[in-house]
Structure formats: structure tokens, C-alpha cells
Amino acid sequence: MHIFSQYERAFQGYHFEASSVNDEEMLLTVENESGRGTMCCYEALPGALLVYHDFKMGSCYQKVEPVRGFLQINHCRSGCFEFELAGGARSFIGEGDLAVNNPEILTVVNSRFPLRRYEGIMIMLELESASEWLKQNASWTDLDLYGVKEKLKKYGDVFLMRANTSIGHIFDEFYQVDERIRRPYSILKIAELLLYLSLVSKEEQRHLPRFSPQVVEGTKQVYAYLSQNPLSRLTLAELSARFRVAQTSLKSCFKAIYGQTPCAFVRAERIQIGARLLVEDPEMTIQEVALQAGYENPSKFARAFHAKTNETPFVYRNRRMVGD
Structure with missing residues (x-):
């Protein structure tokens, strides 16, 4: 059976180059003038398509049609996903965030990757097949996928949870799973994720700020x-x-x-400048490095540097020089 036979409706209208990696896995490639992206896909269980996203591009937006019978779960590992809603308002999903949306309701009219990179996981659930498989093979979970969908649907067009320890724990293991046990382990992780979503409350939802x-x-x-x-x-x-x-x-x-905030961004950029100068020009004093990095006071530079790297400038320089 073609791996995407159950999911073709969810991808209708979306254009990509497809190539088989093996009997269970496919690689989808999207390419345009803004860059290139890949989606490595395999079916963890009947009705649950697991997709690893790796985009290095400005946008991969393609208009798709609304489709019934699915639930889409997205986790951002790194980068940022920007989507534009009808009317022009824009929202963002960032590192560690979890978003659940109902493909029956499409309000997105455009999307972008403002950092020109995005890495994450999408789980596309075809509810009828996945529910039947869980009923026959994992009845002990007592999972009601339609109930989960309706519960999250009540909270808006996109259910968002900002990065937290529980989400991080679930998805970190998705990214690190050993290939030899990937399929059975992914089944357990998907069940864990769905059980987690079945328990979340409206209070745990984070509304996407719109700009x-x-x-x-x-x-x-x-x-x-x-x-x-x-x-x-x-x-x-x-x-x-x-x-x-x-x-x-x-x-x-x-x-x-x-x-991060603009102020935090500037501090990080200045610390990077200081770290580079400490290694590239060992003749410069710490005070001179501090001045070049935008700090008039070397003590403030040292405190900021330690807060960012957990090392003093002196220790950092010596360790890197010895390492070289």
C-alpha cells in the first residue's frame, strides 16, 4: 500500500518532489526561489503520519483546500513559523512551541520562515484509521481521538501551548529515537502525546498574539x-x-x-563579538576587548560574559587557546 494513500486528501493541492528512502519512508522536497526544504515521512501506525521538517528557506507556502477527518499537530524544534491570517494579522510559533490545528478550518492565507530556517515535527492524524488501530491494539489507553479534537476545537482555530518541560520531554525523545526501535517507540510517544493533550485545560492554552x-x-x-x-x-x-x-x-x-527581547539580542551579539576577539587577538587586554564589544566597564563585560557562557573572559580565553 502506498504510504500516503490515507493522507492524500490532507496534501491535496500541495506540490513537492517525492522519493522513496525505503519501503516505509519517503522524502518530500520543496524548492523555490527562497530556498529548499525536506519532509522525511513515515507511518508510525495506520492513520498517524510522522513528518520531520527541515526547511532552509524563506517560505514554502502553498494553498491547500480544507479537509475533514484529520488532526494536525506541530512542534517547533528550532527556528520560527510565521503565518498570516485573513485580514492581514500575523502570528508566530517559536522554538519549543506546540500547535494543534483542525485542517477543516483554514484561515491561513500565507506563511513564512522569518529566520529562513525551521526544524520540527508534524503528526498528521487520519482519525478514522488511527482510532480503529488504537481500539484494536491499544485499548488500554482509552483514547478518544474525536473527543480530543472536539475539546481542542473549542479553544479556537489553533490550540497553542508555549514551550514547557512536559512538551520538551515528549518531543526530545522523538528527535533522538534509535532507528532500530523507531516505529514501536514512536507509537508509544504518539500515545503519550495524545494522552497529554486529552488532559490539558483551557487555562493551559496560550493564545497566539496577533500583530x-x-x-x-x-x-x-x-x-x-x-x-x-x-x-x-x-x-x-x-x-x-x-x-x-x-x-x-x-x-x-x-x-x-x-x-528574545531586543535588549537581550544586543547583549548576545556583543558577547559573541567579545568571545571572538578573546580568541582571535590574544594580545588584547580584557578591558580592550570589553570596549570593542560595546562595554565601557570591563567588570560589566565580565559579568555579562559569565552570565552567557558560565565562564569568565580570562578562563574562556585560556581554555580556547589551550584547546587550539
Whole structure:
């Protein structure tokens, strides 16, 4: 049986290059002017398609038609997924986040990868087949997939849970499973995930913040500016005024896309500059490195460096130099 025979409806209208890896696994490739992405797919159990995403591109959006009888679960391991809703509002799913959506309800009109990379897992459940298999082979779980779908459906078009320890525990093992036991282990992990979702409450849901196109584009301009000018002394208020984005919106949108606030991003960039100088120019004093990294006070640089690397600049330099 073709591995996608049960899922063709969910992928209708989506164009990709498909190649078989083996009898149980397929590799789907998406390529356009923005880059290339791959989806490594295999059926963990009848009605449960497990897809490993690895995209290095700006967008892979293709319009698909609404389809009944499925539940789609997505976990972001790294990168960021941006989707645009009818009306122009945009939302983001970031590192560690879990999103469950109902393919019967499609409100997305475009999508992007603002960091030009995205790695994660999608589980596409064809409810009729998966329910029947679980009933016959894992009745002890007492899982009601239709009940899970209806429960999450009540909470909105996309059910989102921000990164937490429980989600991390479940999905870390998906990514690290030994190939020799992948199928039976994946069955157990999917059952664990579904049991977890059957217990979550509305209070545990995190509504996706939605941003206007103007806020998103302004925030991306701030990111580009800070990336090119990590030693800039502009305050958040000054960035807000310069790029015409309200401070609160800028801070919130920046964190949604890039996983940290503008201030934290600048600190990380400066520490990277300092770390590079410590190794590349061993003749520079710590004070000189601090100045080059944007710190007028070497003590502040040392504290910030230790907070980021868990080492003092002196220890970091010596360890790297000895290692070389």
C-alpha cells in the first residue's frame, strides 16, 4: 500500500518532489526561489503520519483546500513559523512551541520562515484509521481521538501551548529515537502525546498574539538594524520612534519572532563579538576587548560574559587557546 494513500486528501493541492528512502519512508522536497526544504515521512501506525521538517528557506507556502477527518499537530524544534491570517494579522510559533490545528478550518492565507530556517515535527492524524488501530491494539489507553479534537476545537482555530518541560520531554525523545526501535517507540510517544493533550485545560492554552503587518515589518527592520549595528546605543524608546513601532508591540513581536527581547539580542551579539576577539587577538587586554564589544566597564563585560557562557573572559580565553 502506498504510504500516503490515507493522507492524500490532507496534501491535496500541495506540490513537492517525492522519493522513496525505503519501503516505509519517503522524502518530500520543496524548492523555490527562497530556498529548499525536506519532509522525511513515515507511518508510525495506520492513520498517524510522522513528518520531520527541515526547511532552509524563506517560505514554502502553498494553498491547500480544507479537509475533514484529520488532526494536525506541530512542534517547533528550532527556528520560527510565521503565518498570516485573513485580514492581514500575523502570528508566530517559536522554538519549543506546540500547535494543534483542525485542517477543516483554514484561515491561513500565507506563511513564512522569518529566520529562513525551521526544524520540527508534524503528526498528521487520519482519525478514522488511527482510532480503529488504537481500539484494536491499544485499548488500554482509552483514547478518544474525536473527543480530543472536539475539546481542542473549542479553544479556537489553533490550540497553542508555549514551550514547557512536559512538551520538551515528549518531543526530545522523538528527535533522538534509535532507528532500530523507531516505529514501536514512536507509537508509544504518539500515545503519550495524545494522552497529554486529552488532559490539558483551557487555562493551559496560550493564545497566539496577533500583530499587524506594520508592526511585523517594523520589527523585522529593527532586527536587521541591530544585526548590522550591534554596538548601537539606541534605546528601546529610540528604536520605537525610529522604526515607528510602539515600544510594547516592538518588544512583544521581537520576542515572538526571534525568541528574545531586543535588549537581550544586543547583549548576545556583543558577547559573541567579545568571545571572538578573546580568541582571535590574544594580545588584547580584557578591558580592550570589553570596549570593542560595546562595554565601557570591563567588570560589566565580565559579568555579562559569565552570565552567557558560565565562564569568565580570562578562563574562556585560556581554555580556547589551550584547546587550539
